[in-house]
Structures are given as C-alpha cells and as structure tokens.
Amino acid sequence: xxxxxxxxxxxxxxxxxxxxxxxxDVLIEGGVIVAxxxxxxxxxxxxxxxxxxxxxxxxxxLHTHLREPxxxxxxxxxSGGRSAVAGGFAAxxxxxxxxxxxxxxxxxxxxxxRAKQDSPARVxxxxxxxxxxxxxxxxxxxxxxxxxxVAFSDDGKTIMDGGVxxxxxxxxxxxxxxVITHGEDRHLVAGGVVNEGPVSTKLGLPGNxxxxxxxxxxRDLMLAELTGAxxxxxxVSTKGAVAAIRQARExxxxxxxxxxxxxxxxTDEALLGYDTNAKVAPPLRSAADVRACREGLxxxxxxxxxxxHAPHAVHEKDLEFTEAPPGLIGFETAFPVVLxxxxxxxxxxxxxxxxxxxxxxxxxxxxxxxxxxxxxxNVAILDPDRSWTYDPAKGYSKSRNxxxxxxTLTGRAIAxxxxxxxxxxxxxxxxxx
Amino acid sequence: xxxxxxxxxxxxxxxxxxxxxxxxxxxxxxxxRVIKKVPTLRGRTIVNLFFESxxxxxSSFEIAGKRLSADVINFAAAASSLKKAESILDTARNLEAxxxxxxxxxxxxxxxxxxxxxxxxxxxxNAGDGAHEHPTQALLDLLTVRREKxxxxxxxxxxxxxxLHSRVARSNIYAFRKMGAEVRVAGPPQxxxxxxxxxxxxxxxxxREAIDGVDVVMALRxxxxxxxxxxxxxxxxxxxxxxIDREKLKFAKDDAIVMHPGPVNRGVELSxxxxxxxxxxxxxxxxxxxxxxxxxxxxxSGRRQEGDPRVDLGSGEEK
Numbered sequence: 092x093x094x095x096x097x098x099x100x101x102x103x104x105x106x107x108x109x110x111x112x113x114x115x116d117v118l119i120e121g122g123v124i125v126a127x128x129x130x131x132x133x134x135x136x137x138x139x140x141x142x143x144x145x146x147x148x149x150x151x152x153l154h155t156h157l158r159e160p161x162x163x164x165x166x167x168x169x170s171g172g173r174s175a176v177a178g179g180f181a182a183x184x185x186x187x188x189x190x191x192x193x194x195x196x197x198x199x200x201x202x203x204x205r206a207k208q209d210s211p212a213r214v215x216x217x218x219x220x221x222x223x224x225x226x227x228x229x230x231x232x233x234x235x236x237x238x239x240x241v242a243f244s245d246d247g248k249t250i251m252d253g254g255v256x257x258x259x260x261x262x263x264x265x266x267x268x269x270v271i272t273h274g275e276d277r278h279l280v281a282g283g284v285v286n287e288g289p290v291s292t293k294l295g296l297p298g299n300x301x302x303x304x305x306x307x308x309x310r311d312l313m314l315a316e317l318t319g320a321x322x323x324x325x326x327v328s329t330k331g332a333v334a335a336i337r338q339a340r341e342x343x344x345x346x347x348x349x350x351x352x353x354x355x356x357x358t359d360e361a362l363l364g365y366d367t368n369a370k371v372a373p374p375l376r377s378a379a380d381v382r383a384c385r386e387g388l389x390x391x392x393x394x395x396x397x398x399x400h401a402p403h404a405v406h407e408k409d410l411e412f413t414e415a416p417p418g419l420i421g422f423e424t425a426f427p428v429v430l431x432x433x434x435x436x437x438x439x440x441x442x443x444x445x446x447x448x449x450x451x452x453x454x455x456x457x458x459x460x461x462x463x464x465x466x467x468x469n470v471a472i473l474d475p476d477r478s479w480t481y482d483p484a485k486g487y488s489k490s491r492n493x494x495x496x497x498x499t500l501t502g503r504a505i506a507x508x509x510x511x512x513x514x515x516x517x518x519x520x521x522x523x524x
Numbered sequence: 525x526x527x528x529x530x531x532x533x534x535x536x537x538x539x540x541x542x543x544x545x546x547x548x549x550x551x552x553x554x555x556x557r558v559i560k561k562v563p564t565l566r567g568r569t570i571v572n573l574f575f576e577s578x579x580x581x582x583s584s585f586e587i588a589g590k591r592l593s594a595d596v597i598n599f600a601a602a603a604s605s606l607k608k609a610e611s612i613l614d615t616a617r618n619l620e621a622x623x624x625x626x627x628x629x630x631x632x633x634x635x636x637x638x639x640x641x642x643x644x645x646x647x648x649x650n651a652g653d654g655a656h657e658h659p660t661q662a663l664l665d666l667l668t669v670r671r672e673k674x675x676x677x678x679x680x681x682x683x684x685x686x687x688l689h690s691r692v693a694r695s696n697i698y699a700f701r702k703m704g705a706e707v708r709v710a711g712p713p714q715x716x717x718x719x720x721x722x723x724x725x726x727x728x729x730x731x732r733e734a735i736d737g738v739d740v741v742m743a744l745r746x747x748x749x750x751x752x753x754x755x756x757x758x759x760x761x762x763x764x765x766x767x768i769d770r771e772k773l774k775f776a777k778d779d780a781i782v783m784h785p786g787p788v789n790r791g792v793e794l795s796x797x798x799x800x801x802x803x804x805x806x807x808x809x810x811x812x813x814x815x816x817x818x819x820x821x822x823x824x825s826g827r828r829q830e831g832d833p834r835v836d837l838g839s840g841e842e843k
Contacts, residue, residue: 296656
C-alpha cells in the first residue's frame with residue numbers, strides 16, 4: 092500500500108528548520124514532502140484546505156506517559172497515540188514508568204511493536220536509566236538503544252544518589268543519547284504537594300519548595316559538566332532552575348531543557364479550590380517562576396515545549412489532595428494553551444513551532460521538525476483562531492484529568508499527517524489506524 | 525460571605541462572624557437550663573463524618589445537634605466505606621442520596637470538606653481539615669475572648685507553637701484579624717509556614733518579643749510525633765523555649781489570658797502552674813464550643829424550609 096497523495100492548499104507555511112514563514116501549499120506523496128510553494132497543481136491529490144491555518148512540522152513531544160503496559164485503564168498506546176495526533180503531535184516519546192518498567196530491550200521492542208500496530212503517532216520509547224527505576228543499578232543502555240530507546244530517564248523517581256547519576260551520565264556517552272532528569276530532591280520535597288509559598292500556607296497543604304528543584308538540577312548540571320554527557324532537564328518549573336541552566340549553557344555544558352504548557356501558563360493559584368486535576372509534579376509555581384520559564388523559553392535557555400501528558404483515572408483524582416496522583420493530560424490542549432506566548436508577543440508563530448517540533452526532534456535525534464523536500468511527511472495543520480470548548484470526555488485520551496476541562500480555548504489542530512498519511516481531521520476525527 | 529457551607533473563616537466577613545457570635549450567646553443560655561433542649565432542628569438529620577479521630581470536637585457537635593433536637597448520626601471512619609477503597613467523593617455521593625440536612629466533616633487532609641461540599645447539596649461544616657481550617661474552633665475562641673475582654677477590636681493576640689501544621693492557627697488568624705485584632709505568631713522557624721506575612725500577621729522566633737504587651741496568649745497543641753527528629757530536638761528544649769510559664773507571661777499585659785484549644789500537654793505547651801492559672805478560660809472555651817456549634821448548625825441547616833431546600837444565609841453563593 093502506498094501512502095496518500097495530499098495537497099495542503101493555501102496556508103501559512105511555518106518551517107523553522109528553513110526559517111520559512113510565508114503563504115503557500117505543501118504537496119505530499121509516498122510518505123515524503125515532494126513540493127512546497129505557491130503555484131502547485133496536484134488536482135488528483137486529496138486536498139486539505141488550509142485557508143487561514145498554519146502548516147507546520149508535526150509536533151514532537153519529548154515527555155509523555157502512555158501507561159501501556161500495565162495501566163491500560165488510564166491510557167494505552169492506541170488511545171494516547173490518537174489523543175496525540177488530535178493535538179497536532181506526529182511523534183511522542185514515552186516514559187519508562189510502565190508496569191513492568193521499560194528497563195529491558197524486550198519491553199522497548201514491545202512498545203515499538205504495539206505503536207506500529209495501534210498508534211497513529213510515532214512512538215519513541217525512553218528507557219529507564221536504572222533497573223526497576225530503583226536508582227541503583229544502571230540499565231543495558233547499548234542493548235536498549237539497539238532496540239529503539241531514544242533517551243534514558245527514571246523521570247518521577249529522581250535518581251537521588253549522585254554517584255549513580257554520575258556513572259549513568261558517563262556511560263550514556265557510549266550510546267550518545269540524552270539522560271533526562273526530573274529535578275526534584277526527594278528529601279527537600281518531603282511530601283510537599285503544592286508549591287511552598289503563600290498558596291501552600293493558605294491551603295494548609297504540605298509545601299514543595301522551589302529549592303528542591305534548583306538543588307537537584309544544579310547537581311545534575313555539574314555532573315553533566317564533569318562527564319561531558321548530554322543532560323536533558325525535564326519540565327523546568329522554577330526561576331532558579333532556569334537561571335542555573337542558563338549559566339550552565341554559558342559554560343558550554345551539553346544541556347537541553349523542556350517546559351510544559353501548564354508551567355508556562357498556570358500558577359499555584361489554580362489550586363486554591365483544591366482541584367486535584369491541577370496537581371502536577373513538579374507543582375505549579377508562583378507568577379515569578381512562570382515569568383522566568385517563559386523568558387527561558389524565549390531566549391533559548393529552554394529548547395522545547397513538552398506536555399508531560401500523564402493520564403490518571405477519575406477515581407484516582409477523586410481522592411484527598413495528598414493522595415491523588417500528580418499529572419494532567421496535555422496533548423489536545425497544548426497548542427491552544429501555548430499560543431498564549433504568540434498572543435502576548437513573546438514568540439513569533441515560527442519560533443513557537445520550532446519549540447514544538449524542530450527542537451524536540453533534534454534533542455531526540457529523530458526525523459521531523461522540518462518541511463524540507465524529501466523530509467518525512469509529518470505535518471500539523473493548525474487553526475490559531477478557532478475557538479472551542481474543551482471537554483476531555485469528548486477527547487481521545489482514556490482519562491479526563493485536565494485543569495482546562497470546560498474552558499473555551501482558542502487555537503486547534505485541524506489536521507495531522509504522519510508518514511504521509513492523513514491520520515487526523517478535526518471534522519472526521521482520528522482516521523487511522 | 526457565609527453561604528451554604530462553613531468551610532473556613534476565610535470565606536466569612538465581619539458581619540457574618542458577629543451574627544454567629546450573637547446567635548451563640550443565645551445558645552449558651554440554653555445550656556444553662558435544666559432541660560437543655562429546644563425543638564429548632566426537630567426532624568433534621570445531621571451526620572458527623574469524622575475521618576480523623578476526635579473526641580472533643582465530635583462530642584461537642586453531637587451535643588450541639590441534640591440540644592437542637594436534630595437526629596445526629598456519627599459516621600466514624602473505621603465504620604465507613606473508606607476501608608473498602610471507596611473514594612471520598614463516592615462516600616459523599618452516597619450521603620447525598622440519604623437526604624441529609626447537614627454534614628460535619630473532619631479529615632486529616634486539607635481540602636476534603638471542600639471536595640465533599642462540591643458534590644453534596646446539604647450544608648457542609650468543616651470540623652477541621654489538615655492544616656487548613658477549623659472554623660468552629662476559631663469562633664469559640666472569639667466568643668471566649670469577647671466574653672473575657674468585652675471586645676476583640678484593638679486587642680493583640682499571640683499564637684504560639686507549631687503554626688505550620690495548625691488549622692487552629694490559620695482559622696484564628698483570619699478570625700481575630702477580621703474582628704479588628706492584631707495577630708502575632710511565634711514558634712521555631714521550621715514551624716512557621718512560608719510567607720505567613722501574606723495572612724497579615726507578624727512572625728516571631730522569640731517568644732518573649734511575641735508576647736510583649738499582648739492581651740491574649742494562645743498556645744497550640746504540639747503533636748507528639750513532631751517533638752523529636754527533624755522538627756524539634758526534644759520536648760525539654762521545646763518547652764524551655766516556647767512553653768508558656770508564669771515567668772514568660774510577665775511580658776504580656778497584666779490581665780492577659782492564656783488559651784489552648786486542648787487537649788493540653790501539661791508541662792509542654794503550658795507549664796503546670798499555668799494550667800491552673802485561671803483554668804476557667806480554657807474550660808470556658810469548651811462550653812463556648814457547644815454554643816458556637818449550635819449557632820452554626822442552626823444558621824446553616826435550621827433555615828432550610830420544606831420545599832425550599834437551598835435557603836442561603838446572607839448573600840453567599842449557591843452551588
């Protein structure tokens with residue numbers, strides 16, 4: 092079966108890889124982009140009308156939880172993949188905290204296999220950095236990379252032993268893949284569930300201090316400097332961490348970083364009504380932290396936007412605030428939420444697309460993030476002006492844990508093409524598989 | 525604004541508080557009769573939903589409900605569906621189907637009464653949630669101080685001890701400030717919550733400075749598990765530094781009163797000689813607790829009339 096011939100007509104082409112921002116068409120055939128320009132004619136192709144819309148490389152999400160295997164009641168690779176393409180994501184990297192943990196090449200194989208069958212989005216497994224995410228014994232990085240792992244991380248189970256982290260960073264140089272750190276010093280977090288400050292004091296909930304993140308990220312930046320390894324910092328949330336990363340970059344440390352849509356737009360005040368759907372790790376922070384994260388994203392200290400899509404079932408989020416698991420679902424709301432940075436004038440549309448596609452693809456060393464002729468046809472078609480009311484029950488994720496439920500959002504992915512296939516269309520829904 | 529529920533003092537304004545205190549004064553009078561029962565809440569069902577063990581507060585609410593002739597049911601956590609891994613909101617939805625007139629909730633985690641109120645149509649009264657609020661405790665403290673001093677306006681009160689983990693401290697900070705008092709807090713720095721000044725109080729690490737010239741000293745109960753380890757080095761060191769005794773009390777006004785939400789760890793928060801210093805005040809807190817809870821039950825559930833299940837007090841929001 093050969094891929095579709097698709098003619099995307101009359102949109103605004105935003106190709107960060109080519110610094111291109113101009114009106115035009117894109118023609119796709121045989122799974123690749125075959126023409127980009129203004130005077131295309133392909134009347135026999137399937138036509139997608141992109142009038143008023145942006146044509147950008149499909150988004151690449153560096154940080155997601157697809158929950159398969161083991162917690163399919165929250166999400167699986169099929170539902171997660173469908174939700175991803177409905178948000179304009181052509182590829183997603185999934186964290187290793189499945190049951191069993193992805194710390195073994197057979198598990199990496201399994202995930203890739205399931206994704207090929209079930210997911211309209213490309214799925215890139217991130218393998219555990221230590222066996223069982225226990226923070227002690229390192230995993231077989233070389234075999235995992237051969238199986239298809241794109242990076243290594245224990246994510247939420249921060250590696251607290253600095254000696255172990257050092258060895259992992261050193262060894263990662265043999266495979267040339269990034270080690271992703273979830274920077275929270277567990278002892279300083281000490282059970283905190285809300286950013287420590289006026290809000291935690293008012294709510295009477297245990298505070299999680301910003302310094303818990305700054306301390307651990309600073310440690311890991313110093314270890315990256317010592318070892319020369321590629322450290323990727325997950326979901327930066329504090330002013331102090333942004334500053335530490337900026338300084339490390341100036342010293343030439345090989346560091347990249349991501350920030351989530353929620354840490355760019357919501358403060359801890361979103362928790363004043365004890366909404367467990369806004370409980371995330373690291374927690375939502377102060378307005379000054381949000382400002383610093385936005386500045387970091389604009390000035391290049393932070394490379395990419397990643398959702399940290401973390402589905403949890405309704406009955407799990409219906410618990411006491413301290414008991415409810417942290418995390419929110421983010422694929423379908425990411426684009427409208429981060430468009431705030433364009434509306435505010437902080438980022439141009441082209442620069443926003445770079446942080447959603449080109450930069451994360453580069454960090455993972457995977458194709459994507461480009462509309463060059465001959466490139467794999469992963470394309471997001473986005474209407475920046477479309478207003479809609481978000482109802483998670485009508486979305487594709489199995490879970491509903493979103494702080495934006497019921498909100499009217501502006502901006503929506505209207506079509507997504509992966510590998511030359513139109514896999515999502517806002518009117519018809521997910522089309523494949 | 526007092527609305528359908530009483531979740532915290534933070535939501536009340538001064539007029540609401542005055543109204544509750546006035547009502548409580550009348551309720552105190554009922555407690556002094558031989559027959560301590562009025563028919564006000566006859567036919568109403570009130571559930572005490574205590575997920576955290578409590579003897580005093582639960583009994584106080586139970587007595588309050590019974591003096592108003594309500595049917596009071598105690599729904600203890602051990603006897604509840606919690607052990608069956610049912611979520612708190614499922615428990616609340618089950619209660620909703622029982623057509624209750626008020627639910628009194630205590631839970632070790634902050635926010636649970638609010639989460640329950642979000643799914644219940646009956647009024648929810650917070651009887652203490654984690655380190656968030658304990659509004660009826662603050663109301664009874666206001667009543668006690670007002671009866672002792674004749675006013676709240678212009679007084680200075682020092683709250684001493686583990687402010688970080690204390691719902692009593694937070695509710696009293698709101699309550700005394702709304703009624704025109706100056707509030708200070710004092711305790712070891714690790715037990716003073718971050719950004720406490722945003723609640724409009726001044727924090728002290730020196731007890732002596734904190735109680736200098738105050739009208740009221742309120743000592744908080746310190747939980748045994750926090751007296752050693754990473755919070756505090758030892759009981760002895762805590763009581764030497766932050767325990768209230770006659771010597772330290774000399775810095776307060778001559779007619780200063782000493783309060784404690786109980787139960788008192790004798791010799792820890794208050795010295796032995798002080799627990800006997802005007803013991804009437806601390807016991808009066810208990811007496812006023814029943815009166816204040818009667819007032820709150822009456823104001824929140826007593827005004828619901830047949831066919832009019834959602835009568836609000838004042839201009840509070842409907843849910």
